[in-house]
Amino acid sequence: MTSLDKKYLQAYLPFYSTSYTQKYLLRSYQEQGITEATQYSFSNCYPFISYIENGLLYLKQASKIALQIKPLLLYYGFTHLLKACVLVVDPVYPETTAVLAHGVSTRKKKKQQYEFLMDEVKIQRNGLFTHLASKMFHMKLSEEKYSMITLLKEIPELSSIFKRMKGNLPQLPISLHKGALHIDQTVLNHYHMTKDRFIQLAARKWRLPIDLENISEEDNLIKLGLIEPMSKNKESLLPFRYDYLLDIYTLSLQKDAPSQTLPDMLIMYLLLYNLSMISRYEIDWWTELFKEMGHQDLPFISGFLDVAEFKIPMLVGEWLTGREV
Known part of the structure; x- marks a missing residue:
């Protein structure tokens, strides 16, 4: 772990205090004019801390394992941190089962001569992705598709x-x-x-x-x-x-691409969702990717996973601390 990683992980340390976290949630709910803000701040305190704790645990483990397994731990670690963020702006999350789905879909069957860079994910009407886009970034996303290469180009x-x-x-x-x-x-x-x-x-x-x-x-x-x-x-x-x-x-x-104005955290979610699905369900292609090394996809996938490993805790930490008074 680099000194840069440690610096940003320190942003999470105050949240391991229940008194601090309860006050943090209370301020957020009061600023939003939510009724029963005090009650929600107490009831959501432990779930919030659990999301943070488990999310960081997944991310720390992801830094220690082989690249082939990394997408799964990064995706689930990131998802836990995002659920903590959603709790800050939505005290009743999850209010319905509709928000428990991924909110994204990808092709179930990959075509011959499959290329990850040309693959697409499609936004669903309901699910975690659309819910956090609405609650965290005040965005209403349509059911459009994003290609992997246009998403990767938005990562400087x-x-x-x-x-x-x-x-x-x-x-x-x-x-x-x-x-x-x-x-x-x-x-x-x-x-x-x-x-x-x-x-x-x-x-x-x-x-x-x-x-x-x-x-x-x-x-x-x-x-x-x-x-x-x-x-x-x-x-x-x-x-x-x-x-x-x-x-x-x-x-x-990419001035005409819809991904150009997509927040970094949403871009990370879409890419990690697809990679986690591929590593689980397209095992033949995934294994060949690392054995043959003939694909142009591998440098981009490897580079993205390296970036995601340090950038996820930075992005989430900045979003959380940015809401402090």
């Missing part, structure tokens, strides 16, 4: 793998300095947009808090001032994503 820590394997970068670096986004002209060239059209895209479609009175240009840089300061939750600047390895913000070049 994988950009170097895409560069070496595919010959291009799916993300370009963006600077955030003194409350302003510094965007290089290269980004506009990739988007085939003028400055004014890009600003319209950012303000209207992406709904970023741009200060239209605080926009300037300097040395091929466009500086977009933000009305609101950065919150602790890095998801607030989507589709600009944070690269935890390089300590920079990036912007995806």
